[in-house]
Amino acid sequence: MKTLSLGKSDLQVTPICLGTMTFGEQVNEADAHAIMDRALERGVNFWDTAEIYAVPTKAETYGATETIIGHWLAKNPANRQKIVLATKVAGPSRGMPWVRSGQGMTSADIVASCEASLKRLKTDVIDLYQIHGPERHVPMFGGLYYDPKKENSATPILEQLETLGQLVKAGKIRHIGLSNETPYGVHEFVRLAEAHGLPRIVSTQNPYCLINRSFENGLDETCHRLEVGLLAYSPLGFGLLTGKYDEAGTTGPNAPQDARIAKYESVRKQRWGRDDALRSAKRYNDLARENGLTPTQLALAFCYTKWQVASTIIGVTSMAQLDEDLDAWGTTLSKEVLSAIDAIRWQDRDLAI
DSSP states (O other), rough: OOOEETTTSOOEEEEEEEEEEEEETTOHHHHHHHHHHHHHHHOOOOEEEEOSSSSSSSSGGGHHHHHHHHHHHHHHHGGGSSSSSEEOOOSSTTTTTOOOOSSSSOOOHHHHHHHHHHHHHHHHHEEEESSSSEEEEEEOOTTOOOOOOGOOSSSOHHHHHHHHHHHTTTEEEEEEEEEOOOOHHHHHHHHHHHHHHHOOEEEEEEOBBBBBBBGTTTHHHHHHHHHHHEEETTGGGGGGGGGTTTTSSSTTTTTTTSSHHHHHHHHHTSSSGGGHHHHHHHHHHHHHHHHHHHHHHHHHHHHHTTTTTTEEEOOOHHHHHHHHHHHTTOOOOOOHHHHHHHHHHTTTTTOOO
């Protein structure tokens, strides 16, 4: 698997990234270490985590994922040079007082979070440090509309950039990125960085999959023109695009009880747990089967082959899932299938998750 330059940086990453938010909740430490070993063996060199992981976020597992990765790196020190390691500062606490007591994201908050992540990860430097969610108010996780009345930003973007620049200068992080951003946010971070000689963002991590193509509504042009890479998360729509919920649904006695949407009410109440999301996913899953593909192959091939995507983040709970996701690399979709995908999207044009 060839690597590519992420944004305008010197980071050479594989087009598949190992997402780790299941480590510490659905995946125990031993199994997580085995999954990381296998991913590395199969050529993946890009790991993504966050201070608030495992998911669903709660006080008991805050920082657990980074700790598991840190133990893996301590056990295999040579692996640190083999991987590009990305993590995230949580952004405003947004109802998570165990992250920080204040509602904003001050310079002190960013520094404290970075120091804590370095300690848990048992590393001297983070290759890509990302702001997990904008400090300002934006519609996220299924929200549709920006509402200026909800604005409560306390830390200007320039101040955030200056703090991240200090961490880069101190050698604690190499590059910076964003997550769950908007076209305005990406533009403003780049504009201010260039105007003030501060580190330039190299990526934004946003949802992108068959049932969530909101990235294509302006943010794709923004990232293309500004040379900011997309790290596509939830390519399988939290499992909806694997087909496992097609018949049983996401609730009830026949639903796959160990799967995230079925198992965790907090996840089910978000965008992926909606009935219209499940109905839309089923249409794509049926399309896959009609064309001799598994739903997983169709969904991942869609992300793996789109020009908008720099690297696709896959999250797994087993070795079998990891191998299935990696085996989908190289799958191509015919013009007819791509046209059918767009036809379904038009049919579901009012779905916004």
